[in-house]
Amino acid sequence: MTRQPPGTADRAEEAVPGAVDAPSWTTVFGTELLRLRRGFPFWYSILMPAALILPLGIITVFSPEAQAGRAWQTWLQVVLMFWGVLLPMSAALYAGVAERQDDDARRLLYTYAFSRGRLLIGKFLALTALSLASSILLVLLLTLMGAGFGRMQDLPTIVAGALLPWAAFLGSLALCLLIANVWGFTATMCTGVAGMMFGALLADKVVWWVIPLAWPMRMVVPLAGIEASGVPLPDEHPLHDLTVLPAGAGLSLALAAVLLAVGARYVNRKEL
Amino acid sequence: MRITAREVRYRYRGTTALAGVDLHVHGGVFGLLGPNGAGKTTLLRLITGLLRPRGGPLLVGGHDMGTIGGRRAVRRLVGYLPEDPGLYAHLTVRKNLDHAALLKGDPHARSRNRRAGQVMDRLDLTAHARTRAGELSVGGRQRAGLAQALIGGPPLLVLDEPTSALDPVHRHRFRELLRDLARDTTVVLSTHVLDDVARVCDRVGLLDAGTVAFTGTAAQLARAAPDGQDLEQGYAALLGHAPAPDQNSRPEP
Numbered sequence: 001m002t003r004q005p006p007g008t009a010d011r012a013e014e015a016v017p018g019a020v021d022a023p024s025w026t027t028v029f030g031t032e033l034l035r036l037r038r039g040f041p042f043w044y045s046i047l048m049p050a051a052l053i054l055p056l057g058i059i060t061v062f063s064p065e066a067q068a069g070r071a072w073q074t075w076l077q078v079v080l081m082f083w084g085v086l087l088p089m090s091a092a093l094y095a096g097v098a099e100r101q102d103d104d105a106r107r108l109l110y111t112y113a114f115s116r117g118r119l120l121i122g123k124f125l126a127l128t129a130l131s132l133a134s135s136i137l138l139v140l141l142l143t144l145m146g147a148g149f150g151r152m153q154d155l156p157t158i159v160a161g162a163l164l165p166w167a168a169f170l171g172s173l174a175l176c177l178l179i180a181n182v183w184g185f186t187a188t189m190c191t192g193v194a195g196m197m198f199g200a201l202l203a204d205k206v207v208w209w210v211i212p213l214a215w216p217m218r219m220v221v222p223l224a225g226i227e228a229s230g231v232p233l234p235d236e237h238p239l240h241d242l243t244v245l246p247a248g249a250g251l252s253l254a255l256a257a258v259l260l261a262v263g264a265r266y267v268n269r270k271e272l
Numbered sequence: 273m274r275i276t277a278r279e280v281r282y283r284y285r286g287t288t289a290l291a292g293v294d295l296h297v298h299g300g301v302f303g304l305l306g307p308n309g310a311g312k313t314t315l316l317r318l319i320t321g322l323l324r325p326r327g328g329p330l331l332v333g334g335h336d337m338g339t340i341g342g343r344r345a346v347r348r349l350v351g352y353l354p355e356d357p358g359l360y361a362h363l364t365v366r367k368n369l370d371h372a373a374l375l376k377g378d379p380h381a382r383s384r385n386r387r388a389g390q391v392m393d394r395l396d397l398t399a400h401a402r403t404r405a406g407e408l409s410v411g412g413r414q415r416a417g418l419a420q421a422l423i424g425g426p427p428l429l430v431l432d433e434p435t436s437a438l439d440p441v442h443r444h445r446f447r448e449l450l451r452d453l454a455r456d457t458t459v460v461l462s463t464h465v466l467d468d469v470a471r472v473c474d475r476v477g478l479l480d481a482g483t484v485a486f487t488g489t490a491a492q493l494a495r496a497a498p499d500g501q502d503l504e505q506g507y508a509a510l511l512g513h514a515p516a517p518d519q520n521s522r523p524e525p
Contacts, residue, residue, distance in 0.1 A: 023377050031374050039362045101360065108358030108420070111320050112375045113347035 023114060028122035029129075032098075036126050040097045045130045048090065049138035052079050053145065072149035077224045077232065079142065080161040084203070084220030087169040088195020088213040090134075094127045095176035096188035117264025124177055124260055128170060135166040160245075161223040168215035168248045171255035175212060178263045203228035204239055212255055215248045273333045273349070273428050273458040274298055275319060281327030281482075282314050289314040291482035292327060301454045303473035303490075304462040305507065310479040312462040313355065313432055319460060320430050321347045333428065351426035355433050357417025361406025365397055365416050368405055369423050376424035391419045394449065396442065410437040418446075422453075429453065431461040435468055447472045466503045469493075478510055486510050 023031070036042065056078050060066050065074040102109060110116060142158045172195060180188040195213030202208050203217035204227045217228055222240050225233050233239055275297035282290040290311045304312045317323045319332055321343035333349060335342035359368050369388040370381075378384050392398045395415045400408060405416060414437045421429060435443050443465075450459055450472050463469060469476055470490045478486040478493070486493060490503060497505035 023375055027374055027377075027379065031371055034367070034371055034374075035360055035363065038367075101362075104356055105358035105360060107317075107322060107354050107356075108352060109375075110322055111347055111350060111352045113344050114375075 023112075025118070025122070028114070028118050029125045032119075032122045032126035033129060035101060036098060036123075036130060039101065041094055041127065041130050044090070044093060045134035046137065048086070048134055049141055052082055052086075052138070053141050056082065057145070072146065072151050072154075075145070076142065076154060076157070076161075077226050078230065079138075080165075080220050080224040081217075081226055081230050083138065083162065084165050084217035084224075085196050085199050087165055087216035088172050088199060089192040090131065091169055091172040091176045092188045092192025092195065094131065095173060095180045096185045096192075098123055098127060099177070099180035099188075100185050115264070116267040116270075120177065120181065120263050120267050121260050124174060124256070127173060127177070131166060131169065131173070135162045138162045157223060161220065164223065164245055164249060165216040165219040168219045168252045171212045171215065171252035171259070174256040174259040174263070178259055178266075181263065181267060200228050209247070209251065212252070215252055219245060219248050274331070275302075275333075275458070275460070276331045277315075277325075277328070278330075279328030280315075280318065280325045280330045282311075282318060282323060282325060284314075288482055290318075290327075293479070293482070293484055295477055295484060295487065297458065297460060297475070299458045300474035301450055301459040301461070301472050303469040303476045304460065304479060305464075305466075305469060305476060306462075306479035306485075307511065309481075311482045312479055315479065316352075316430050316432050316460065316462055319346075319428075320350050320352045346428075349426055349428050351421035351424055351429045353414075353417050353421040353429075353431045353434055357413050357420065359405035359413060359416055359420070362404060364402050364404055365392065365408070365419075366401040368416060369419055372420045372423045378424075387423060387425075388419075391422050394422075395419050396445065411439055411442060414438060415442065427457055429457055429459045429461075431459065433463060434461055435463065435465055443468070466507060470503055478507065480511055 057075055060071060060075040060078060063071075063074060065071070109119060139159055139162045142162070143152075143155060146152060146154050146158060176188050176191055179191050191213070198211045198214040199217030202211055202214040204221050208214050208218045220226070221228060221233075222242050222244060225240065227233060227239070275295065277293050277295040280290055280293045280295075281288070293311070293315060295315075304315065306312050314323070318325045318330055318337060321332075321337060324343070325337050330337040332342075332346045335345045337343055337346065360371070363371065366388055369391065370384050373384040373387055378387070388401075389398070392401055395418060397412070397415055397419060400412060400416075403412075405413060408416060414434065418431070418434060421431065435446055438446060447468065450461075453459060454474070461468075461473075473490060476486070476488065476490055476493055477484055486496070493510070494501050494503045494506045496507075496509045497503070498509070499505070
C-alpha cells in the first residue's frame, strides 16, 4: 500500500490506488467466516452432530426397539427427529452469538466504506456455510454408523434427512439474524426456544407452513417416518407424503431472501 | 486534507450533542479538547461518516458528509480509532489486522501480511502478534486498535482518546509516531491529556457544551491563562472555571 504524497489538494484521492475501500461480496463473506470460524459457531458446528449421535445411540441400544432388532432404524429416526427439533435453536445460537460478537466492533465496522446491509448478508452467508458443514458432518457420521450396521441402503434417507431440514432452516436463520440485530441476544434465544416448541407441536399439522420455525421438523417427518412427537408413522399414513419437501425448502429460501432484503434496507437506514 | 464545518448540529433523541460547530482543519495534527459531554466523540463520528450531520455543511476532503456518497467516499479515506478499539477478543492481533486490511480492500495475503508486520513493528506489537486481543493489556489493546486504524495507510486519521491507556514510554512513542504521520496524513484526535496537545498538535479546538469555545495553537490557548503561559489554566479559563487576563478570547474566524 502506498502513502499519499505530501501537499495534496483539498479533494483527496483514494488512499490506495486501485484497491478501493469497497470489498467484494467474496471478501465480506470471507471476513465474516474468518471471525466466525474461531469461536462458538465453529465448535458448535463440529460438536452438535457428534453430540446428537453418541448419546442418542447409547440410549437407543437399551430401548425396546433395539431389543427387537431395530436398533439402527430407531437410532436414525431419533437422531433425525432431534436434528429437526434443534435446528431452530441452532439458528438462534448462530445468529445471537454472531451478532453479539460484533457488539464491540460495530462502530469500527461501520466506518468501512461498504453498506451495512452487505455485512448482514455476508454474515448470513458465512453462517450458512458453517451450518452446511455441520449438516455434512452429520451425514458422514450417520453414514459411518449405517455402514457399521450394514445399512448402506439408508444413505438417501440420511442425506435427505440431514440436508433438507437444513434447507428449511435457512429461513429461520435469516429471521433470527434480524431479531438479533434489532432486539438482541435474549430475544433471539427466546425465538430459538419457541422454534423448538413449534417444531414439536406443529410439524405434523396442516398449518405447519404458518410458522417458519416449524419447517425443519416438518421436513424430518416424512423422511424419518415419524410424527413430531417421535412416534413412528404407520404405513400409508398421509404424513409420508414427500411433496412437502420441495415446498418447505422453497418457502425457506424465499423467506430468507425477503428477510435479508428487508433487513439490509433496515440496517442501511439505521443510524447509531 | 481539509475539514470544514459550518454550524454543524447533532442531536441524540432528546440530547443536543452539537449546537452549531464551526471548525476548520487544514492538515497536520488537530487536537480536540473539551470536558466530558462536550461533543468531541460526536464530532469525530460525524467526520468519519458514522453519523449524518444536521444543520450546516460538513466537508471532509471536499466531500459533503450530508450525503450518502460523501460519507462513503470519506470512509474510504479514514482510519478510525474509537474509544473502545473494537478488536475481536478471540482473534490474535495479527488476525485482527489481517481482517481490517481485508475490509480495506487488499485481497492479497502477502501484502496484508507485510503491511501488518510493518504496522505492528511501528507500534511495538510484534511480540504480541499471536496474542489474542482479549488477553492484551488495556494499553496493548489501544496500540492494536491504532494499528488497525493505520493498516490502510489512510490520508485522514481520526483518533478518540488514543493515549488514555498508554504508559509514559508508549505515549512518548505515540507522539513521535504522530509527528511522523503528520507529514502526509491529517490527524484529528480528541484527548484530555494537555501534554499531548502541547507536544504534538499544530492546532487545537476546544469544545464546550456542543459549541467551539476556542480554536488556535496550543500557545494561544496557554495565553488565556492568568499567567499567560499555563496550558491547563488557559483551558480552565476558557471553560469559565478561572479568570482570564484577556477577555477577548473567542473562536478564530
